[in-house]
Amino acid sequence: MENHVRTLARLGLGVILICPVFAILFFAHSWSWPDTAALLSVLQSTLSQSIVSAAISLVLGTIGALGLLSFAGQPRYRWFELACLLPGFLPPLLVILPVFRWGSWVGHYPFGWHGIVLVHSLMCIGLVAVAVARLIQSKLGGMIELAWVEGASRWSLIRQGLLGYLRADFLLLGFYLVTLCFSSFAVPLVMGGAQSLTIEVLIYEKIRQGGAWSEAFVLSIIQLVFLFAFSLVLRRGIVVPPRGRSQVRFLSWRLGITVPLAITFLVVVGQVAGLVTGLAQLMAARELLLALPRLIANTMLVGLGAGVVAFLLMNLVAALSPHWGLDRFLVGYSSPSPVITAFAFLLFGFYGYWGSHGAMILGLSLLSLPSLYRLFGRAAILSLGRQVQVARVAGASWSLIFRVIIFPQVRSHFLWLAGLAGFWASGDFALSSIVAESNSTLGLMAKAYMSSYQLELATALSWILLLVSGIIFAVFGGWAHVSHQESYS
Amino acid sequence: MVGPVAVPRVRVFAFALIILVALGWAYYFLVHQDHALSGSGTGTPTLRIMTYGSFILPSGPGPLLQQEFEKSCQCRVEYVDGDDSALFLEKLAQFPDRQIDLVLGLSFIHLARAQAKVAWRRLKWPAHVVWSQRMPDLSLLKSESSTEFVPVAWSPMTFIYRQGEVTPPASWEDLSQPQWQKTLTTPDPRFSVSGVHLVAWVFNSESQALDEFRLKTLQHAVLSVAPSWSASYGLFRQKNAQLTFSYATSPVYHWQQDQDLSYRPAVFTEGHPYEVELAAIPLNCQQCELAERFVEFLLQATSQRVLMEKNYMLPVVEGVEAGTPFAELPKFPLLAAGDLQKLGADEAKWSAEFAARLQK
CATH class of the missing domain: 3.40.190.10 (Periplasmic binding protein-like II)
Known part of the structure; x- marks a missing residue:
């Protein structure tokens, strides 16, 4: 009986994740196939930008990882990790705006294919640095120590240890990055210019220009199948382990940390331009000041709500694991376009104040789930496989296993992930602008100000948004910290 | 056996207090909002x-x-x-x-x-x-x-420039001159309604040859096709472009809010599109x-x-x-409403053609 329920729950989860794509069928009243030549060209540019972005991120992120390792074991390590992760979890607009500002400074805007690759790389390098540093600590730590004692040079450690032993992990990390860039929406939309359409952007174009829903459906299916087939070629998914405690300073290269930290610095400082004028405009905008508490409350509602739902979904996945099919699905699954997800929620009647905010919370947490699972959540779940196996052999029920073994060990880890989901969701405007009934969150208000002439005011709002997103992350982070201390000594 | 450790009570209390205050505050505003919406x-x-x-x-x-x-x-x-x-x-x-x-x-x-x-x-x-x-x-x-x-x-739609920075073009012929190479930002017609007006202007001439000439002129003049009006106008405001395609009324914002009278709309001899x-x-x-x-x-x-x-x-x-x-604001010669509307009906086709040509 329990097994039937688990099977049904797994199917239910799969259906929920896939259903936005099939919701399109309700909108398509006539059928047409996208132009093959255009489709091939878009597929080529989507794939090429994804692969090049992933390659650049892997190379520079690995250099960053070597820098990060030089701080291993120090209290500031966690702060460096957070700083590295920041550009990857900021709303894309907050990374794109500084690129425009620095572009204006050097007199060149990197629009088109190069612009997409640049922004994707800026967002992924820190993520790779953190992931690779953790992989090295957990998988190579002991070996590095031994090799160093026996006189191995740093270069041979990198060549034979890092590139030799971690080759498969690099390949998997590369796959994760390719899927991330392949299905990215906001970055190619803003940076693409008249060129370099990606499948996600083409789907949006089809819906905007007269509602070519059938073509949008075909494109979504192609994207899903493409990524899923890609995942099947690779035998296993990426597992980014928790931080280890091995002596890895022999492999570290302190200067390497400047790569991800410089990116974070450029992104953060880039937000400052126009801030003074923006704050002055904000102080003068009485109506906006009056609306600010409501905007902050709504943003917190969306961020905290998305975090809580992401936490619940991750726990659901953990409760339904280990399962080869579920794992394969989540590794290979790519979230549908935010635009399609948004229209699906409208189809299901998510109207009005609570409906639209409910759609934002559910939609954004569903969209973030595959990324959270693939990059960080999967490791925590898979690491419990042996304990679960032993408990099952001893006759424990699945519900007891979840309560006693799984939940206490994944709780704090998933709370961190919930914080990341909440942080990201609070700044969204891609899905939100379709389902929202008003400029109810800081992100939507900033977007609306950008569409008027008050760009500086949008900058000031972006800073407040950053602060609120930080608080949302801190709430989950604090909860995770307390939960971690409660569980372990 | 690993046992639970006591978390400092002050920290737990402070954390719980912050959460309670945040939730209470959010609840107050949300309930307030709900009441406002339900009349x-x-x-x-x-x-x-x-x-x-x-x-x-x-x-x-x-x-x-x-x-x-x-x-x-x-x-x-x-x-x-x-x-x-x-x-x-x-x-x-x-x-x-x-x-x-x-x-x-x-x-x-x-x-x-x-x-x-x-x-x-x-x-x-x-x-x-x-x-x-x-x-x-x-x-x-x-x-x-x-x-x-x-x-x-x-509002008529036109190219906006800054007086003192350039002498504005007064026709498509002017815009095709070498000095306007890579000087113009425009919103992408596929994602921005204001961009569709530029497409309407290009494909609304008296002959196909003239359409082609305007397309070539844009290929030469465009610095960036931005995904939105705000991105396109933002690039112009940051002085990275000398021209931008926008509403003829846009300069009034700068006259009033920035006390900057240099922003001006260019008046072409050919009829302008309008929103x-x-x-x-x-x-x-x-x-x-x-x-x-x-x-x-x-x-x-x-x-x-x-x-x-x-x-x-x-x-x-x-x-x-x-x-x-x-x-x-100056007076603008305008396109015939019927022509503009006819083109709007085929927006997807013309926008795709426009974007494809600008890629070359």
Whole structure:
């Protein structure tokens, strides 16, 4: 009986994740196939930008990882990790705006294919640095120590240890990055210019220009199948382990940390331009000041709500694991376009104040789930496989296993992930602008100000948004910290 | 055996307190919001107006118009953000059960699509209104004495420049000169309604050869095709481009807010495209009478002034702009409304052609 329920729950989860794509069928009243030549060209540019972005991120992120390792074991390590992760979890607009500002400074805007690759790389390098540093600590730590004692040079450690032993992990990390860039929406939309359409952007174009829903459906299916087939070629998914405690300073290269930290610095400082004028405009905008508490409350509602739902979904996945099919699905699954997800929620009647905010919370947490699972959540779940196996052999029920073994060990880890989901969701405007009934969150208000002439005011709002997103992350982070201390000594 | 350790109580207490205060505060505002939206249970009729985001900004025309209208209507006005004109139509067509009583800000260029996708209520043509003489001839909107679409604001579209920085082009021929190479930013027509107007301008000449010439001119002049009007205009404001394609009324914002009189619209000898913002009532409206009253209200001189000053668009009613900076804008030769509307019907085809050519 329990097994039937688990099977049904797994199917239910799969259906929920896939259903936005099939919701399109309700909108398509006539059928047409996208132009093959255009489709091939878009597929080529989507794939090429994804692969090049992933390659650049892997190379520079690995250099960053070597820098990060030089701080291993120090209290500031966690702060460096957070700083590295920041550009990857900021709303894309907050990374794109500084690129425009620095572009204006050097007199060149990197629009088109190069612009997409640049922004994707800026967002992924820190993520790779953190992931690779953790992989090295957990998988190579002991070996590095031994090799160093026996006189191995740093270069041979990198060549034979890092590139030799971690080759498969690099390949998997590369796959994760390719899927991330392949299905990215906001970055190619803003940076693409008249060129370099990606499948996600083409789907949006089809819906905007007269509602070519059938073509949008075909494109979504192609994207899903493409990524899923890609995942099947690779035998296993990426597992980014928790931080280890091995002596890895022999492999570290302190200067390497400047790569991800410089990116974070450029992104953060880039937000400052126009801030003074923006704050002055904000102080003068009485109506906006009056609306600010409501905007902050709504943003917190969306961020905290998305975090809580992401936490619940991750726990659901953990409760339904280990399962080869579920794992394969989540590794290979790519979230549908935010635009399609948004229209699906409208189809299901998510109207009005609570409906639209409910759609934002559910939609954004569903969209973030595959990324959270693939990059960080999967490791925590898979690491419990042996304990679960032993408990099952001893006759424990699945519900007891979840309560006693799984939940206490994944709780704090998933709370961190919930914080990341909440942080990201609070700044969204891609899905939100379709389902929202008003400029109810800081992100939507900033977007609306950008569409008027008050760009500086949008900058000031972006800073407040950053602060609120930080608080949302801190709430989950604090909860995770307390939960971690409660569980372990 | 690993056992639980005591977490410092002060830390737990402080953390719980922060969460409680944050949740309590959020709850207060959310409940407050919900009461506001539900009309506090007074049974007051609610007029739901779908419009675009910048219209309902605290500094936009929406809140002021709402306040004024609510004084006399014994109703509540509720704005629904529909994103932009293209998405208004998609949302109305796909979700007809969603109560929308009035659509405000429908683009004139989407007229054919609006007629094909959504059923609209016929309104009496506002015969009492003295239309602005600067406005294009929009008689095609009128059928006998009724209409489905009422114009509420408008602006010619053109290239904006900074006086003292360049001598503006006065024709497409001028724009094709070497000095304008890589100087222009424009919104992408596939994602921005304002970009569609540039496409309309390019493909609306008297001959195919002239269309081709204009396309080539743009290939030479365009520095960047940005995904939105704001990105395109932002690049121009940061002085990375010398020209941008925008509303002819855009300079007035800088005259008024930045006290910068250098921003100017270029006047071409060829007829310019123009944006006309339309109001229309879906046939399945629930507060239809209120919606009609709101449309009439928008055509009053005081409302037109609010729309002009807060939305930086020209009024459709004669005499409103007199004595304001808007009156100082030059006069523009305009395209025929029929031609503009015809092109709008094939927007997807022309926009794709435009984008494809600019890639080369």
